[in-house]
Amino acid sequence: MAKEIDPSTSMAALFGARVRKLRTAAGLTQAELGARVHVVGTRIAQIERVSGAKPTLELARALDAVLGADDLLVELWPYVYRETFPDWSRKFMAYAEQAVSIGEYAAHVVPGLLQTASYARAVLSVGLTLSGDAQLEERLSARMGRQVRLTSEDRPVLRVVLDEAVLRRPVGDSTVMREQLKRLLDNASERHITVQVLPFDQGEHDVMGGSLSILTLPDGSDVAYTEGAHYGQLIEDPEDVGNFVRTYHQLRAAALPPLMSLDMIRSVMEDNHRGANVPSRSERRRVAQKQLQQSGRRQLRGSGGRISPRRPRT
Template identity: 80%
Template sequence: MYASRYALFGARARRLRVAAGLTQAELGAAVHVVSTRITQIERASGAKPTLELARALDAVLGADDLLVELWPYVYREAFPDWSRKFMAYSERAVVIRQYAAHVVPGLLQTEAYARTVLSVGRTLDGRQQLEERVVARMGRQTRLGAADRPELWVVLDEAVLRRPVGGPAVMREQLERLLDTATESHLTVQVLPFDQGEHDVMGGSLTLLTMPDDSEAAYTEGAHYGQLIEETGEVRSFALTYDRLRAAALPPLMSLDMIRSVMEDSHRGANVPSRSERRRLAQEQLQQSGGGRLRGGGRRVPRRRPRP
């Protein structure tokens, strides 16, 4: 019995390396890492391997994708128990429908945005776990470019666009990523504007997964919890709720226009000085040019000439 999935991955890698007649140094050279990195992997110590490294090891060792298939299980260990089953389901889903109340869904996050989102929360246990979660999240996105990629439909609450996660630069890059979905036929993004008012999923986020056998599951998530629902009646109820949200949201083209507008407004806002800053700059310019000071309303007060 192995202590963790990482330990199982390391044991499999070592067994394959020995069967191939390679030393750790030879295997490291073949996959372009130092031999100590191979030692760490086989002992399940240090940073976990990236998906790219798992693929390289598979290719060199002729493992027929064994290590690649183990890789997702290794990285799920970095996430809370309640999210692991959902991740396993989503990796097989053929259709994914999501409503996001607070942040951009993981499958559409940029790395900088993901790092910011994953760096907060009570379930995080140190920097190494943060890095593992970021690598895992970015690794999951590779499926969007695969031959068996799912159909992804996302409804974003307007709050998702307006919350400056990570600061202006990070948020601008993230909004640009959302705009890129316009060129991807399997991705659809809608925005649910504030003026639609209250709805049934205000407290958290909702995901509906359609599996290859046409069965469905629902997943609800809050800040520190998540629940996978498989009971047919409950899933049907959540599907109806999602359809109502999708109907209330802006159409896809209008949604992209809104994302673009928010991005441009945020960019302008980040570069426009505040009112007090503008007054200070104006006052300095007037003083440098010999002009008068400004009244509160912005009018120039001429300097008094000395009496003769």
């Protein structure tokens, strides 16, 4: 008989122990459970013994349903997945799940919260840290799983600034890219999501090398996160975070207003690259002022649904 794994040693061990306990209570063999969730029996053995690839979110959901676990396995899964990440990365993920407002600047690809599955697969398929197909599926499941919060009752306000390069760089084939740009247009129609494009003509800025996220937590405090191709950094020191918050606001101010941004996205999506002209700065200011006036009138009418702008820290 195989030696039982101590569930206190890791979240993966706890997950495996729960699967084994639920499977035994249901009177199922590993092969029988595997057949019901459409995997081979050895895959169930790997989960229970904490060997091989970690379970995907899809598999956790299937096990939950078959074993009648009342979402226990689904709730454990994010902790199992995060266990492979550095401490700072796990902490950022935990903050992101609590955030009431998320500000994103993306230099190279669409932020994960707004990616289609096909686009995400293409992005995640490259990189020095990818070890194989199993890890790819694991990462894809995690990314898609995090998007659920955008449709939940406690969904955060999401403000995204995309560098123009994000629209211009093909990811996947033309169908994948078109579907992704269409997804951005659909996302931007949601009241809690704002999408802007930072055009090339704005020149250099402080975070050209990677992405920047600003998370506002329920207590009103902020944390910042910067990320490159193979690294990330969580910033919690209030003074440093304040500098990144100001940088992010500068990027939003330099970006095209939302309506013009959507026009540019739509133009690129329709393969009319030369027609995706960047409006003059005076035209941007005119449209931005008009949108601010309209936004102010909506707030005075008590439309609700958005977080009020926070006062700058002194």
